[in-house]
Amino acid sequence: xxxxxxxxxxxxxxxxxxxxxxxxxxxxxxxxxxxxxxxxxxxxxxxxxxxxxxxxxxxxxxxxxxxxxxxxxxxxxxxxxxxxxxxxxxxxxxxxxxxxxxxxxxxxxxxxxxxxxxxxxxxxxxxxxxxxxxxxxxxxxxxxxxxxxxxxxxxxxxxxxxxxxxxxxxxxxxxxxxxxxxxxxxxxxxxxxxxxxxxxxxxxxxxxxxxxxxxxxxxxxxxxxxxxxxxxxxxxxxxxxxxxxxxxxxxxxxxxxxxxxxxxxxxxxxxxxxxxxxxxxxxxxxxxxxxxxxxxxxxxxxxxxxxxxxxxxxxxxxxxxxxxxxxxxxxxxxxxxxxxxxxxxxxxxxxxxxxxxxxxxxxxxxxxxxxxxxxxxxxxxxxxxxxxxxxxxxxxxxxxxxxxxxxxxxxxxxxxxxxxxxxxxxxxxxxxxxxxxxxxxxxxxxxxxxxxxxxxxxxxxxxxxxxxxxxxxxxxxxxxxxxxxxxxxxxxxxxxxxxxx
Amino acid sequence: xxxxxxxxxxxxxxxxxxxxxxxxxxxxxxxxxxxxxxxxxxxxxxxxxxxxxxxxxxxxxxxxxxxxxxxxxxxxxxxxxxxxxxxxxxxxxxxxxxxxxxxxxxxxxxxxxxxxxxxxxxxxxxxxxx
Numbered sequence: 232x233x234x235x236x237x238x239x240x241x242x243x244x245x246x247x248x249x250x251x252x253x254x255x256x257x258x259x260x261x262x263x264x265x266x267x268x269x270x271x272x273x274x275x276x277x278x279x280x281x282x283x284x285x286x287x288x289x290x291x292x293x294x295x296x297x298x299x300x301x302x303x304x305x306x307x308x309x310x311x312x313x314x315x316x317x318x319x320x321x322x323x324x325x326x327x328x329x330x331x332x333x334x335x336x337x338x339x340x341x342x343x344x345x346x347x348x349x350x351x352x353x354x355x356x357x358x359x360x361x362x363x364x365x366x367x368x369x370x371x372x373x374x375x376x377x378x379x380x381x382x383x384x385x386x387x388x389x390x391x392x393x394x395x396x397x398x399x400x401x402x403x404x405x406x407x408x409x410x411x412x413x414x415x416x417x418x419x420x421x422x423x424x425x426x427x428x429x430x431x432x433x434x435x436x437x438x439x440x441x442x443x444x445x446x447x448x449x450x451x452x453x454x455x456x457x458x459x460x461x462x463x464x465x466x467x468x469x470x471x472x473x474x475x476x477x478x479x480x481x482x483x484x485x486x487x488x489x490x491x492x493x494x495x496x497x498x499x500x501x502x503x504x505x506x507x508x509x510x511x512x513x514x515x516x517x518x519x520x521x522x523x524x525x526x527x528x529x530x531x532x533x534x535x536x537x538x539x540x541x542x543x544x545x546x547x548x549x550x551x552x553x554x555x556x557x558x559x560x561x562x563x564x565x566x567x568x569x570x571x572x573x574x575x576x577x578x579x580x581x582x583x584x585x586x587x588x589x590x591x592x593x594x595x596x597x598x599x600x601x602x603x604x605x606x607x608x609x610x611x612x613x614x615x616x617x618x619x620x621x622x623x624x625x626x627x628x629x630x631x632x633x634x635x636x637x638x639x640x641x642x643x644x645x646x647x648x649x650x651x652x653x654x655x656x657x658x659x660x661x662x663x664x665x666x667x668x669x670x671x672x673x674x675x676x677x678x679x680x681x682x683x684x685x686x687x688x689x690x691x692x693x694x695x696x697x698x699x700x701x702x703x704x705x706x707x708x709x710x711x712x713x714x715x716x717x718x719x720x721x722x723x724x725x726x727x728x729x730x731x732x
Numbered sequence: 733x734x735x736x737x738x739x740x741x742x743x744x745x746x747x748x749x750x751x752x753x754x755x756x757x758x759x760x761x762x763x764x765x766x767x768x769x770x771x772x773x774x775x776x777x778x779x780x781x782x783x784x785x786x787x788x789x790x791x792x793x794x795x796x797x798x799x800x801x802x803x804x805x806x807x808x809x810x811x812x813x814x815x816x817x818x819x820x821x822x823x824x825x826x827x828x829x830x831x832x833x834x835x836x837x838x839x840x841x842x843x844x845x846x847x848x849x850x851x852x853x854x855x856x857x858x859x860x861x862x
Contacts, residue, residue, distance in 0.1 A: 242860075249856055256844045273842035290854075304738075324844075 309468040333358040334483035345473040364475040368534040375540035380605040384420030384662020390614040395605030397538025397547040404579030420662035431477035434500030470504035485546035497553035575599035607713035624648020653688040666711040741782035799837040
């Protein structure tokens with residue numbers, strides 16, 4: 232065959248061009264190994280968080296580790312991946328590379344592990360650029376205050392707890408309260424919003440991750456989403472590193488001037504993994520057995536969320552960290568830490584969830600400290616009233632349970648509140664565009680729905696929206712652009728009046 | 733504080749420094765008594781090992797191992813080690829390892845220079861796979 236000659240020829244060429252290289256390698260040897268942590272002697276010039284090369288299970292593949300503790304005689308390293316084949320006395324060599332992940336535009340739509348390797352079986356990802364996992368957050372000079380909104384598509388959040396691009400908004404609640412659902416709905420709603428999403432699954436069940444990936448694919452959200460996975464079966468070292476991988480990937484896109492949304496689901500599991508690694512490295516335990524630097528663990532991660540100004544590319548990273556509380560206890564160590572780091576929090580409660588209020592948002596204690604500046608004008612106008620109505624309703628609700636005869640003013644407020652609460656209910660995977668939110672909130676706030684029974688609200692809402700979509704497309708378009716004046720308000724009012732008739 | 737063999741070895745080195753043989757005899761006697769008192773006689777071997785490496789480090793001598801496929805003369809091994817680590821006091825140990833096929837490997841406590849045929853073949857293999 233003609234091919235044979237060619238193969239031999241190119242083989243000869245390869246071998247001829249093969250240069251004998253002699254590089255002085257710096258080596259050490261394992262003195263102690265167990266639970267994914269190795270103590271290594273030698274390596275006197277090793278850097279912190281440098282990648283170390285361990286012998287692999289087979290000769291072709293190497294096992295890697297990261298130097299974490301640099302002590303006088305030894306180096307404490309955590310092993311990334313399987314460690315069962317490693318034994319005392321094995322050779323460990325330096326790579327002189329700081330822990331980093333390969334990044335490229337090809338990552339979009341892929342599922343990768345915390346080392347940036349694809350795990351979705353769709354072939355390798357080509358990239359020449361590496362981003363370090365740990366990077367100092369952008370400085371003061373390069374930043375700008377939040378000015379553009381992230382539309383989550385969830386009525387209660389967009390109206391009352393608005394999130395801006397570059398903000399860090401914590402989603403906190405017990406298990407099974409729909410924390411992930413809020414984050415996933417937000418990702419789904421980013422379609423056509425010029426946003427890249429990174430979903431970091433930290434210590435999650437593989438089945439849950441598969442379900443989320445399938446849902447994102449089904450809704451077309453995978454066209455702008457990257458999933459970073461460290462499953463529940465992965466070693467603690469990978470679980471601990473995964474959010475930083477997500478942040479590094481997000482930074483790559485931000486440096487191109489893009490807006491990125493990064494969901495960390497969830498950081499309490501990362502704190503557990505870090506506690507495990509730290510205890511095995513014999514760092515002294517502190518409160519709840521977490522090491523002294525758990526605060527720094529989360530602050531350095533979330534501080535990387537930012538909004539850059541025009542001179543520095545203008546990109547942004549919005550962080551949506553998730554924290555799972557145990558029995559509603561937000562005064563535990565990790566929740567208080569993360570609450571203090573973030574620019575606001577969304578509280579989800581079991582009680583509300585079982586009362587059928589879904590998303591189970593507690594709007595009373597949920598806040599957004601900077602997002603208000605980013606709301607579009609029409610939303611700002613209608614949401615102010617909404618917040619007031621909800622606050623009054625909460626105050627009167629408990630009181631009204633015992634009173635039978637109420638004065639008309641109180642009754643009116645309670646009725647309005649009940650309707651608003653009903654309105655804010657929203658099923659999963661059905662985000663709503665902001666202009667429709669504005670219209671419906673306006674209608675309820677102005678009392679146009681007062682004549683409709685509470686149980687009929689959601690049906691009426693649907694009818695009202697179809698009417699708008701059919702006949703008032705232009706009006707919706709104007710609102711979506713962020714314009715709001717008397718003329719627009721009057722037109723909306725007229726539409727509502729027509730609808731009620 | 734918990735004591736380690738390393739600390740015993742270092743202490744022994746420091747007190748025996750610049751002493752005559754007679755004095756050393758006395759020191760060793762006291763030292764053994766101390767070990768017995770501390771219940772650490774079992775550490776004898778580790779202490780000797782640490783003592784050797786510690787004293788070499790203090791005197792600036794590097795222990796170097798030269799691995800070759802075939803047996804070579806001591807002089808040659810020394811010459812190889814000297815070329816690799818210039819301007820250093822070196823103590824050379826020559827070891828024969830057939831697996832290397834050819835060439836040599838020079839190794840110290842935390843550095844390794846691999847110029848063996850085996851390593852070259854491995855590199856070639858990796859390159860061809862690429």
